[in-house]
Amino acid sequence: MMELDHVAVAGKDLAAAVAFCEAALGVPMGPGGQHARYGTHNRLIGLVPQMYLEAIAIDPDAPPPPDARWFGLDDFSGPARLDKWICRVRDIDAAIAALPMAGRRVDLDRDGLRWSMAVPEDGRLPFDGLFPALIQWHVPTPPGQSLPPSGLVLDRLTVAHPEAGHLQALLAPHLQAPLVRFEPAEAPRLSAGLTGPQGALRL
Numbered sequence: 001m002m003e004l005d006h007v008a009v010a011g012k013d014l015a016a017a018v019a020f021c022e023a024a025l026g027v028p029m030g031p032g033g034q035h036a037r038y039g040t041h042n043r044l045i046g047l048v049p050q051m052y053l054e055a056i057a058i059d060p061d062a063p064p065p066p067d068a069r070w071f072g073l074d075d076f077s078g079p080a081r082l083d084k085w086i087c088r089v090r091d092i093d094a095a096i097a098a099l100p101m102a103g104r105r106v107d108l109d110r111d112g113l114r115w116s117m118a119v120p121e122d123g124r125l126p127f128d129g130l131f132p133a134l135i136q137w138h139v140p141t142p143p144g145q146s147l148p149p150s151g152l153v154l155d156r157l158t159v160a161h162p163e164a165g166h167l168q169a170l171l172a173p174h175l176q177a178p179l180v181r182f183e184p185a186e187a188p189r190l191s192a193g194l195t196g197p198q199g200a201l202r203l
Helices: 012-024 070-075 092-098 164-171
Strands: 003-009 032-035 040-047 050-060 080-088 102-108 114-118 133-137 152-162 180-184 189-196 199-202
Touching: 003 012, 003 152, 012 040, 012 050, 012 152, 012 199, 032 102, 040 070, 040 080, 050 070, 080 180, 080 189, 092 114, 152 164, 164 180
Parallel strands: 003 050, 080 133, 152 180
Antiparallel strands: 003 080, 032 040, 040 050, 102 114, 114 133, 152 189, 189 199
16 A cells, blocks of 8 residues: 655755745754765655655755656756655555556665665656655654654645546555545646644645
């Protein structure tokens, strides 16, 4: 089964992605790290229940990767925004066999974390980037469980797309994520509702 692991805000640079998160949430983002394989870097903040928010962007100081960057970051344009949702699976190979459009398996590590992800050859996830990225953690305590509490609770994640019904039907046999909603919309859009120390928030 696929369970919601984390959500990602992308930006033209990491400062823009972090600024967007902090302005919307009213709390500072925590530290992150570098992803040498894809030439990106991030910062994180924990969310209840046992999830997290990632701000991610191309690392200008990193060598370019040998192929397309994940999350479609090579093509990213416009203002920073909530752009991706990532679901954890217990067996990445079985998940890719069931949903081959998710991409190929790529094994990764950084700062003591080890994981595998499904990444399309061109870096672009289906459904205009709103197909969930798949991840399998190979550590006993992934970031969603180890990050310090932020006081932020993720209440819902809305996946809006012209083909929302098709995407929902495709994922339904595999997805166990009661916080995720699918809505038909003219333009693809990802949004999240949260509760923080000051009340209702929106990304």
